[in-house]
Amino acid sequence: MKERIIFHVDVNSAYLSWEAVYRLQHGESIDLREIPSIVGGDESKRHGIVLSKSIPAKEYGIVTGESVYSARQKCPNLTIVPPNYERYIKASNSMISLLNEYSPIIQRFSIDEVFMDCSHFKGKDFLKIAYEIKERIKEELGFTVNIGISSNKLLAKMASDFKKPDRIHTLFPDEIKEKMWPLPVGELFMIGVKTQRKLNGRGIYTIGELANLDRKYIYSWLKMPGLLIWEYANGIENSPVRSISYPVKSIGNSTTTSYDVDNRKEAYMFLLAISEMVGMRTRDLKLCGKVVSVSIRNEEFYSYSHQRKLDVATNSTNTIYETSKKLFDEMWDGKPIRRFNITLSELSSSDFYQLSLLEGYSEKDEKLNKAIDRIRCKYGYNSIIRSCFLHSGINPIIGGVMEEEYPMMSSII
Known part of the structure; x- marks a missing residue:
């Protein structure tokens, strides 16, 4: 394969930057990026996590993925803003539109990360073009990015993670040993x-x-x-930059039960049935997710939820289910339940994850998921089910799609 020129464009503190830009454009005088601030969940319920943080917040030891409650303990004057995913998708789309002026081959790896095949710049000053892109994003869209440049996607992504923010770095094969x-x-x-x-x-x-x-x-x-x-x-990675869109912000399914669920065994079965659907949909869209969220509503219509950020993104049904069980155990107070929901978010392309789920990775599990997906797609969801659902009265695969969600399974070739 002839050497390529690949850019990896990564938005600095994406959610927080986009939130700051939006607020400044709508009359606010304080820039969230310049004060201790985070984008995160509901602090009062003590279950939300930090999704994005400012550099001043980082100086207090606040890290992405920790609880909002914990972040507040570290920084009492912390400004907390709730996430607005529709706003972030619009900001991401604006960046894609600008990048399309430079390359027709663009892959959205996640909502705030993009790979660009810029091999047509070979022979030209591609560093000068990268600086032009970086400055245009800052001037026209109001936020900063890091751009990593190399001959493959892996090294370009590693390069963009070097010193931040608002930087450009190269990491070509002859620079691996040093950098x-x-x-x-x-x-x-x-x-x-x-x-x-x-x-x-x-x-x-x-x-x-x-x-x-x-x-x-x-x-x-x-x-x-x-x-x-x-x-x-060793810098070995040869996957192509695939021109695919990235319209999905999260993948979630829910169900309202026809009776009060008052015991852990049945609750687990509902979680498993929903995990089956969430896992299938995620794999079908060739995505993985890093945040698992579980919410339940009791007989008094009181809802509560917990979420957890995984070390490595996943699309494994078993991983989603096991994480959901732990989250359920953390929050269930024993009151009868009438509704369950599981959502997988912080999505990214599964390109790098096909064989690399080292955190609890099972090659057997991966192959089994793929085989079951093919059978279900061809013969129907109930053509192959887990034995625990036999004679249980609970559907083995459950999934009403949330209003803000995107397609169910399409087809698997």
Whole structure:
């Protein structure tokens, strides 16, 4: 494959930046980016998480994914604003429109990340073009981006994560040894906390130490996921930039029960049935999600919810279900339930995740999900079900689509 020129454009503190720009455009005098502030869930219910933070908030030790309640304890004068996904999609679309002036081959990896195939710039000063793009986004749209440049998507993404904000970095194969190998192994794309601990446990602390392991050794230890991160550590990744849209902000399903659910066993079965639908829809759209949210409504019509951010994005039915069970156990007070909902958000393309779910990854689980999806798509949802639903009176796959949601399964070829 001839060497390509790939840009990875990553919005700095996306949700918070977009929120700040919107508010400034509508008359507010305070820039959220310049004060301790976050975009996050409902503080009063103590279950929301930090989705995006300002640099001043980061200085208080606030991290993305922690609870809003915890963030407030660290910074009593913290400004908290609720998320507005429709607003963020519009901001993202505005950026895509600008980027389309430079390349017709654009892949939305997530709502705030874009890959661009800029190989047609070869022979030209592509760095000058990257700076032009960065400055136009800042001047015309009001927010800043990092742009990583390389010959493949992985290295371009790693480059954009170097020093922030409002920067441009290159990471070509001949720069890997100097720029990437000295970094902590946990900074390599797709390595979560659990995998980092495994690697550290065997004396592997830098990306370079991982890259220089014997290929056969890493495969014998971690199988295909291990081989994949070994390839990433060596800068090996050849997937094309696919011109696909990214219209989905979250994937969720819910059900209202015909009777009061007053025991944990039945509640788990409803969660499993919904997880089946959420997992199928996510895989069908070739996406993965990093935040799992569960909400329930009791017989008194009181609703409450919890959410959790995963180390690594997933589209596994079992992972969604197991996480949902934990969230349910955290919040259920024993009162009869009449409605369940599960939502998967912070979505991104599944391009990099096909074999790389190291956090609890199971190749068998992945293959099983794909096989079951094909059977259900061809013969119907109930053509293959879990035995626990037999004679239970509970549908094995449940999913009323939320109003703001997008398509059900289409087809799988």
